[in-house]
Amino acid sequence: MSNLPYLIDAEEAIEYYKGKSDLTDAEKAYIVAILSKEGLSNKDIRRSLGIDKVYTVTHLKRVGTSLTDAELNLWHKNPSRITLGHTRAIARLPAQKREELLRGLLTKRTPVHKFESIAKGKEEDRDSDIKRHERIMGEVLGRQIRIRFNPAKLSGSLTLDFFGLDDFEHISRCLGFKADDHL
Numbered sequence: 001m002s003n004l005p006y007l008i009d010a011e012e013a014i015e016y017y018k019g020k021s022d023l024t025d026a027e028k029a030y031i032v033a034i035l036s037k038e039g040l041s042n043k044d045i046r047r048s049l050g051i052d053k054v055y056t057v058t059h060l061k062r063v064g065t066s067l068t069d070a071e072l073n074l075w076h077k078n079p080s081r082i083t084l085g086h087t088r089a090i091a092r093l094p095a096q097k098r099e100e101l102l103r104g105l106l107t108k109r110t111p112v113h114k115f116e117s118i119a120k121g122k123e124e125d126r127d128s129d130i131k132r133h134e135r136i137m138g139e140v141l142g143r144q145i146r147i148r149f150n151p152a153k154l155s156g157s158l159t160l161d162f163f164g165l166d167d168f169e170h171i172s173r174c175l176g177f178k179a180d181d182h183l
Contacts, residue, residue: 003073004030010038014048025060025084026076032057033064059088066091067098074102081105085112089119141174 007013013034035045042057051057075082082105090098130147138145149156162168
């Protein structure tokens with residue numbers, strides 16, 4: 001897929017929008033941003049492009065006017081990996097942080113709700129809390145601990161490594177489980 005087109009003005013942007021049936025969301029955001037910068041109101045943009053829903057133009061405008069050309073092109077080239085939801089969630093972050101997050105999507109799928117948490121500053125706190133728990137538990141128990149947490153479901157898993165059956169029995173006792181009581 002090539003880069004976004006170079007469009008001169010609102011008229012050319014509208015013509016491009018109407019002349020193509022398979023626009024990516026990045027192209028739509030780019031065109032809405034051009035129209036907005038040319039002074040068209042949201043209502044005028046909706047009418048010109050034939051968009052029914054007010055919030056569609058609002059979201060496209062926020063993203064299109066916030067992202068750099070490089071970020072818009074990255075999104076345009078990877079429409080199945082980067083979605084409008086992802087870009088909308090991080091549109092207000094500093095450019096350096098946005099590009100880092102968008103490039104991360106190319107190697108690892110990240111749900112939109114995680115991007116929303118990152119944008120609100122919550123994800124980094126939670127990640128650091130989980131990492132701190134892993135480290136402290138590992139030090140106390142003398143073994144590697146892994147904690148996986150799913151913020152959407154508010155659940156997760158805890159993995160403890162053990163080395164031999166005696167070590168397994170020791171972990172069981174530490175957790176309060178006594179096999180003899182259940183036999």
